[in-house]
Amino acid sequence: MTNGSPSETPSAGVVDLLGLLAYAELVSFFRLSGDAGLAPDLAAKGELAGAAAAEYRHYRLLHDRLTEMGVDPEAAMEPFVEPLDAWHARTEPKNWLESLVKTYVGDGISGDFYRVVAKVADARTAELVDGAVDDDERAEVIGARVRAAVEADPKLAGPLSLWARRLVGEALSQAQLVAAHRPELAALVAAGAERAGEGSGRESDLAAVSRLFAGLTEAHSARLAAMGLST
Amino acid sequence: MTNGSPSETPSAGVVDLLGLLAYAELVSFFRLSGDAGLAPDLAAKGELAGAAAAEYRHYRLLHDRLTEMGVDPEAAMEPFVEPLDAWHARTEPKNWLESLVKTYVGDGISGDFYRVVAKVADARTAELVDGAVDDDERAEVIGARVRAAVEADPKLAGPLSLWARRLVGEALSQAQLVAAHRPELAALVAAGAERAGEGSGRESDLAAVSRLFAGLTEAHSARLAAMGLST
Structure with a gap:
């Protein structure tokens, strides 16, 4: 597996990663x-x-990086339009609190995912991805707002916890489809999982991807608790 | 009329102008x-x-300027929510070319308007307003795209010209309502019109405002011609 090692010429996995992240930012x-x-x-x-x-701004940075690498940014994003659009279509917030929870949960879990994967990409890609997902200040503000709303009206905790569960379930479902259809990206993710200690190094890429997702949902639980919600 | 002279303490007219522009940018x-x-x-x-x-970005600059002046930005924007929302509700683009024409026409006519009025506000406000409306490069790109589409399919010219006419008609209608309800802003606009040579200095504020609008629609005609459309 060569996708995991830093190199001058971007691997198909890195192009996929940047294309996925760029479209994720645009649709977001x-x-x-x-x-x-x-x-x-x-x-x-x-x-x-x-x-x-x-x-x-994040989209723009990723888009420019793809251009700089000699890759057509729109072509790189295209494979991820359907799964990301599907995720958003299945998770349309019905009210302001659902919108806030979606932002918090979506930013959190995708941020963790990108950070893990970026570790096995080339240095410039890793730096760019880190910059695009690093927004802890906003997350804290949003988390505090949801928590305040739940403290003021505790019966909100149940429905919002279910909502958060649905957001993640739908995301994992789409992510598994992506992993199945983009083997180079799956290999990169598997390498990232191994580096992060989530994979055994002997299992298949798809199994390693699943294991990484399992790790991500743990961090997700901590974020839910920070909002006063449960898993 | 003191609204027209630069001063340390912002006049009600200047607060209105910044509030109007800030909400216009946000809703846009x-x-x-x-x-x-x-x-x-x-x-x-x-x-x-x-x-x-x-x-x-423009909204943010105007919002911060209002805060800096000791004014509640949301309170300053509030009087303009209804007329601007009404304008947008009455001018929903039905296709991509209508969206482009709306951006071009809207940016153009509002830019001319703000530039005239900013001339009689304090220097910092004038500078800020100029920065917020100065985007000729984007206008050129959009204008060229519409022109290319109309050249490729000349029968688009008629419906798009009618569309542009409706955009301006609805804008002037809302602007007259605003002028009637916000006398300090109308006075500032009248002073701007006078400075720009569009007012006689002896007429009422509302007449001066109308005269300024008449001047703005001339520049609008030139922009339509640049897109291959007619008035």
Whole structure:
């Protein structure tokens, strides 16, 4: 497996990773913007726009990096349009709190995933991916808001916990499809899992991917607890 | 009329101007993002997101300036939510070319308007407003695209010209309502019109505002011609 080692020429797995992340940021931009109607007031709308604009900046960096590598960015994103669109279509927030939980959960679990995988990509890719997913300040603000809402009205905890469970379940389902269809990306993810101590090094790529996902859901549980929700 | 002279303490007219512009940028951000479904491909979606992100940056500057002036930004924006939302609700693009024409026409006419009015505000406000509306490069790109589409299919010219006419008609209608309800802003606009040579200095504020709008529609005609459309 050569995908895991840093190199000058990007591997198919790295192109997939950047394409996946670029489209994830772009669609996240549009989905966040689309939640404007759920925002309770003008200040919340402004913050929502700010969160979306941050996603756009990340998209732009990844897009430019693909161009710089001599790769057509749109072609690199294309394989991930269907699974990411499907995830968003299956997880449309019905209210403002669901939108906040989606942002928090989505940012958290995808951030963990990208960080693990970036470790086995080339140094520039790793740096770029780290920059694109590093937004702990926003996560803290959102987490604190959900927690305050749940503390003020404890009967929200049940439905929001179920919502968070659905968000992750749908994400894992789409991720398994992606892993099955993109072997180079799956190999890169498996290498990342091994490096992170989640894989045994003897199992198949798909098994290693599943094991990595299992690890990600543990961090997810900690984030739920931070919002006053349960798994 | 003291609104027209630069001063340390912002006049009610200047607060209105910044509030209007801030909300215009914020709602424009969301409206542009909302046109994602009309974009023909991934590259166009990325550009659309970029245009929206630029609106967000402008919103942020204006929002921060209001805060810096000791004004509650949301309170300053509030009076303009209804007319701007009404304009957007009455001018929902049905396809990608209508979305492009709306951006071009909307940016153009509002840019001319803000530039005229900013001239009679304090220097920092004027500088900020100029920065927020100065995006000729994007306008050129959009104008060239519409022109190419119309040249390729000349029968588009008629419906798109009617569309542009409706965009401006609805904008002037909402602007007249705003001028009627916000006398300090109307006075500032009248002072701007006078400075720009569009007002006689002896007429009422509302008449001066109308005269300024008449001047703006002339520049609008030139922009339509640049897109291969007619008035």
